Amino acid sequence: MFKLDGMDVKESARPGSRTVKSRQKSYSNGDDQDGVQVVNWNQQAFKSAEGLSKNKDFRSAAVYAEVKLAEALNKRTLEKKLNGEDDTEGNPDMYRTAFCIHLLGELVGLSGPFGKVLSTVRDEVCKAIYSEYYAAQKEDLIFEQQTFFSALEHVEAEKEELLEEKEQFRQMLEEREGEIDNIDNSIKELTKNLATERQEKAALQEKLDQVEKDLKNRTGEFKLCVDDLKQARQALIRTSDELKDMRSRNTDKSKQLQSLTQEVATLRGQLDSVSKEKNEIQIASAGSASKKELEMAKQTIEELETKITKLSGVDNIMTARSLTPRPDWKKLDPFKVEQQGIAEPPPKTDGSTKAIVGEVVTRLKRSMVNLSLAQKDMSMLRQQNRNALSFLNPDPDPAAFATRILEQLKQNDADKDKGADEKAQGEAAALPSVLGVLSELSQDSIKESKREHEVEPLGAEMVIPRFLRYTKKLTFKLLSRSETKSLITDIWSAKDEYDGLRTRSSTMMEYVFAHLLENYGNRTDMIAEEGYKLFLSVHCYAADGDVLMFKRVLYGEISEECHFDFECLMAALMQEMQSCLKGEDQSSIPKADLFATLDRFFPYMEKEAVEKLKEALAAEQEKDEIEYMLLFDTEDGNETRGQFLDTLLLQYLGDIAKYSNTLKSSLMQVKADENGFAKLADLKDVIANFDARKTEDDVYMYLARGAHLNSVEDVKFYMELGEEVEVSEFIRNLSSKLIRPSKYYVMSSQGGEKDNGDGGFGSGGSTFMTDPELA
Template identity: 75%
Template sequence: MFKLDGMDVKESARPASRATKSRHKSYGSGGDEQDGVQVVNWDQQAIKSAEGLSKNKDFRSAAVYAEVKLAEALNKRTLEKKLNGEDDTEGNPDMYRTAFCIHLLGELVGLSGPFGKVLHTIREEVCKAIYSEYYAAQKEDLIFEQQTFFSALEHVEAEKEELLGEKEQFRQILEERVEEIDKIHGNIKDLAKSLAQERQEKQELQEKLEKTESELKNRTGEFRLCVDDLKQARQALIRTSDDLKELRSRNTEKSKQLQSLTQEVAALRKELDSVAREKDQIQIATAGSASKKELDMAKQTIEELEAKVTKLSGADSIQAARSLTPRPDWNKLKPFQADQESQNVEPPPKTDGSTRSLAQEVVTRLKKSIGELDLAQRDLKHLRQRNRNALSLLNSDPDPSAFAATVLEQMQLSSKAAEGKASEEEKDAAQLLPSVLGALSELSQGSVTGSKKEHIFEPFGVDGNIPRFLRHTRKLTFTLPSKAETRALVSEIWSAKDEYDGLRTRSSTLMEYTFAHFLERFGSNTDMIAEEGYKLFLSLHCYSSDGDVLMFKRVLYGEISEECHFDFECLMAALMQEIQGTLKDQDQATIPKADLHSVLGSFFPHMDKTAVGQMKEALDLEQGGKDEVEYMLLFDAEEGDGEEDGNRGAFLDAVKRQYLQDVASYSGRLKAELAKVEQDDNGFAKLGDIKRIISSFDERKTLDDVYMYLARGAHLNSVADVKFYEDLGEEVEISEFVRNLSSKLVRPSEYYVMGAGGGAGDDSGGSGGGGTFMTEPELA
C-alpha cells in the first residue's frame, strides 16, 4: 500500500501513467476507461448509491418519486455509515449523498421542461465546483475515482495535524541538539585548553626524551659489556651448580668407599709394618747384609771362597786341621758385626779351625739370608702394588666416551704397528702399550668357543683415565667366560643396578655401578675385582654380535643413553600388545605368519624396508618356516641349546641390533648437525639457531619435543624457561649442550606406531611410540 493525496493505494493497482479527466469533460457520463486504466466518476458513485431504491414507474407523480427516492437514499447512506462505524455527524457532507443529489438533479432536468437547459448548466457548474480531478480510490477494488473537495480537505486537515505533531517533535529534538551543541562548544574550549597544556608538556617531555636518549647512548656500551659478563657468569654458575650437585650426590657414596678403603689401607700398612719388622730381623740375622754395598761385597767374597774351596778340595797334599793355611780377614768380612747381647742373636758356631768348614758355613748362611731377603723384597713389592691399586680406586671413573675413544685409538696404533705400516715414533709408542690390547684385537667368537685358552696379559694400569673396575698393575691370567655366562652377568648387573639406583637420589652411570657391583661381590680383594672386570671387558668385545651384549657395551662406553635399555623393553611390550590386538581370540597362542609380517610393516612405518626384511628373515629362521607362529616364544630372551631350539632368540636379537643401529645412527647424525650451528669464538650458539637445527633435522618431532630437547641440553628447568631465554637471545656452549642432551634418550620420533587394535588401552591413542614417556626427553 502507498499514500497518494492522503488515500491508500495498493502497489499492484498503481497505473503506468496517471491519467486524469479534463475539467471540460461532461460530468453526466458514467464510468470510463482511459488507456486501459479503470476510473470511476461521481455519476457511477450516484448510481451505486441508488441501487435498490424505488423506481420511476412505481410512481405517478414525479415530485413524490423524487422526494421518496431522495429520502430513501439519504436514509440508506446513514444506515451504512452506522453499520461501518463511520462518523455521521449531522451537517457534515457525504461523498455518496452528494453524488446521489447531483444524479437526482439530472433526472429532474428532464422533467423541468423549459427550465431543463438552465438546470443542466447549473448542475454542470455545481459539479465543477464540488468535484476534483480523479484521485486514488479509497477502496481496493477501484483504481481511481472522483472525490469531493471537502473529502480532500479532510485528508489535508488530518495530515496537517500529523505534521504539526511532527513539527513539535522536531522542535523538541532541535532544542536538545542545540543544548548538545552548546555542550560541545564548551568541551571544545576545555579541550583547547587541555591541548595547549599537553603541547607544553609534550615539549618538556621531548626535551627529557632527547636528554634520555643521549644518556642511553652513553649506557649502551656499558650494558652490552654487562650482558656479556652476565652470560659468562650464568654459564659459570650453571657449571658450578652442576658440579656442586654431583659432588653432593656422590658425597655419601664416596664417604662409604673412602671408609672401606681407609680400613683396607690401614690393614695394608699393618701388614707392611710387619714385613718391615721381618726385614729388620732378617737383616740382623744376616749380620747387616741388607745394605746393597755390603751385599755385593758378600757375594764377591762368596764367589772367591767357593773358588778356593773347590781348589782346596781337589788338592791331594791338603793338610789336617791347624795347618798353616792362610785364613780370611774376619775384620774385613764382618759377618757378625751386630750386637749379640742386645739383639739376642745366636753366637757364631765354633769351628775346629778348618778353613774349608768355615768357608762352607759362611757361604750357606749367606745364601739363605740372600734368599730370605729376595722373598721379603718381593712381598714388599706386592704390598706396594696392592696399596697403589687401592689408592687408585679413590679417584672417580673417567668419561665413558673418552675412555672408548682412547682404547680405539690405541687398538688402531697397535694394529698399524703389527701390519708394519707405522712410523718409527708410532712403533716406539706401540711397544709401550699394554698387552691387553693385543688380546683384545686377537679375540674372536669362533676361537673362544672352540678352545679354553688361558690369556696372560698386562692390564691398562691405574691412571685416572681408566675405569675403576679395570685399574690394576699386575699381570692377569684367566680363561674367558662363555657367551651364556657373559649374558647372565650382563642381566645380573642390569637388574642389580635398578635396585641400586632406587635407593639413591642420583642415578649412577653404568661404568660407575659396574665397579660398585664387583666391590659388593669381592669386597677389598682388588685382584678379583680386576680379574672379573677384564673378563667382562674382553667378553663385551668378543660377543658384541649378540644384541644384549652389544647394548650393554654401547651404554657402558657412553655411545647411547642408559634409557635405551628401558625404552627397548617398552618397545617389545608394545609389539606384543600390537600382535595380541590382531588376534581374534584372546587365548589364541599362535598367529599366521602373513599377519605377523603385516604387523611388523605397520608397527615400524618409518624403518628401512631392508631392515624390516631382515627381521622377517630372522623370524622365519627361528620358527623354521612354520605358517603358524608361536608369538610368545619370540619374546623369550633365553637362547636355545639343542638342535630343535638352536635358533631361539634370533628374532629378538635382530630387532635389538636394528634398534641399537638406528639409535646410534640418529644420535651421531644429530650431533654432527649440531656441530654445524653458527658459533662464536668461544663455542657458544644461540638457542634459536639450535632450535631450527633440531626441527629441520627431524620433521616428525613436535615443537614440544624440540623445546624439551633444548631444556635438557641447556640445563633449564622447564619449557617456559626455554622460550624466555630464546626470546632474550640466550647463548649456550654447544659442546656442553651436546653432552647434556646425550645424557638421556635420543632416538627418532615415532620410531614405532601402534594401531587402533593394539593401542586401545594407551593414553597416546594410535601412536604408542610417538608422543609418550618413551620419547619425551626428561628435563635436566
C-alpha cells in the same frame, strides 16, 4: 527509513510494525507490487463497510445513513474486543474515521446543492486527518494508510523508547568512562612499571654482558689451568717415579751399610780377641817368647787395624766422624738383659767370646728374617694403599676410553700386519696383553672361549675405568654367553634401583665398579678379575644384540635409555600384533597379516631393513600361522632372544647409532667462534633441518637438554638474548639421553594411539623420559 520499490520504509516505534512513506508511486487501488499491498483510507472504509446494510434496503436516506453508521461503529467495536485492542471511549480509531469519511462521501451525492461544498470539505478533512505514511505489522506485507493521530502515537511511543535507550546509553557511558579512567590509571602504572623494567633489563643486560665477558675470561683461564694441571700431574708422576728409584737406591745403600757395619763389628771382635790372646800369651810366656813371634803377632794386629780402618771409610761413612770408643766389656749387655719386656731370656753359654758372638749372630739373623717379612708386609700394604687411592679417582669419559682402546688396537694390528722392525715389535710387545686378547676375540661370532687367558691389566692410571684398574697379572677363563647375558641382566635391573637413590644418574662404567664393589667388598683382585672377565666377554659375544647394546652403553656410544626404549618398542609391537587376532584362535596370526603389520608399524624404516625382519620372522617360524607370543619368549631360559627379535634389536641399534652420529656431525659443522661457542638459534636450525618429522616442541626439548636449561620457555628467552653455548659440551649433554629418529614406529588406531613424538608406546614414549635435563 529505507527504500522499498518506490517507497521509503522505516521501522515503527510500535513493536512488530513498519511504516512506509509513499514517494514516487501511488497505490490507491491496493494492487500487489512485489508482494507488498498498500491500503489507503478509502480501501479501509470499504473494508469496514463489508457486510453492512445497503441503500436499497431503506426508503429514507437519513435512516440508511444512521443505520449504516451505527452498524459500522458497532462492528468496529466488536472487532477490537475480539482482537484484544484498546477501545478506550473517546479515543479516535483509524477504521471508524475512514468509514465516517466514506459515509460523508456517500452523503455528498444526496446533499443536492451542498454536494460540491461537502465534497471539498471531505477532501480537506482527509488531508487534515490522513498522513502520507503507511504502517503494517512486522512480517506483514499489507501497508495501511495512517492518520496523523496514529502517527503521533507511533512517534510518542518511539520517543519513550528513545528516552529509555538514551538513559541506558547514559548509564553505559558512565560505566565506560569509569572503566576508561581505570584503564588510563592502569596504563600509567604499566608505563611506569615498563620504564622500571626497562631500566632493570638494561642493568641486567649490562651485568649479563659483564658476566659473559668474565665467563669467557674464566673459560680461557680454566683451559690454561687444565693444561697446567695436566703438566703438574705429569711432573708428579715423574717425580713419584724418581722418588721410587731414590728409595730403592737408598734401601740398597742401607743394606750395604748394615752389612759393612756388621763386618766392622766382627773384625773388632776378632781384634779384641787377638789382643786379649796376645796379652795372655805375653803374661804366660814372659821371657820365653821369641822376638820373632812377638813381631809376627804385632804385624797381625797392625794388619787387622788397617783393614778395620779401611772398611770404616767405605763410601765416606765415617768421614768427619770420630772413632767409636772401645766398649767396657764388663758392662756390655749384648742380649739387653737389663731392659724391660725382653722377649727371650739370655742364652746359656760357656761364657767364651766365641759362644756369645755366635748367639748374637744367630739372633741378628733371626731379626733380619723378621725385618724382611715386615718389609714384605709393608710393601703389600703400600700396594693396597696405592690401589685404594687409584679407586678414589673418578672414572674417565667412556667415549674417550673407547677411542683410546680402539686406537691402541688399530696400532697393535697394524704392527702385526706390516711385520714391523724390532723396535716397533718391541713397542707392540710392550702394549698391555689385554689388547692382544681383544685382538684375538672375533666380534663377528659368538663362539665361546673356554681356554684360560693370562692377562696383564691396563694399569691403574686415571684414564682407565675403576673396575679395570689393576697392575698384577690375572689368569682366568672368560664367561660363557649365557653367564654374560645373565650378568648384564642383573646389572640393568640393579642399576635402575641404584640410580633411584641418587640425585645424579651414574654412567655404566661407574655402576659396574659399584656393582662389583658391593659383591666383593675391598678385594681389589676379585674386582679386577671379574671386571676383566666381563670386559673381555662383552667383546667376545658382541654379535649378540643384548651384549652389543650393553657394550655401546658401556663405551658411551648410546644412552642407556635405549634399553628401556627398546622394551617399549617390543610392548607396542606385541600390542599391534594382538590387533590382528581374529576368531576364536587368540594365539596364531597369518604370516601375511604380520608382514602387513611390520610395514604399518615401521613406516619410515628402509625397505631392505623391513624385508630382513620379515625373513627373520619366516625363518624362526616356517608355518603360515605364526604363534606371535613365541616371538617374544627367550630360548632355553638363558636370556637369549629369538632370531626375529635379535634382528630387530640389531637393526634398532644400527639406526640409533647412524642417526646419533649423523646428528652429532651436523652439530659439529655449526658456525662457532674461536673458543668453540655457537648460538642457540643456529643449533636450533641444525636440529630442525636435520629431521623434518621432529615437532617444534621436540626441537626445543633437545636444546634444553643440550644447554642444561630447565624449560622450553628458558630456551626461547635465552635464544632471544643471543645466548651462546659450547658445542662440544652441548653434544655431550645431548647424548646423555635417548637420541633416535622421530616417529621411529607408529601404532595404528587398532593397536593404540599414534606416536606423535620421539618415543614410542602410545602417547607416553617421549624421548625425554624424565625432566628437562633436560636440564
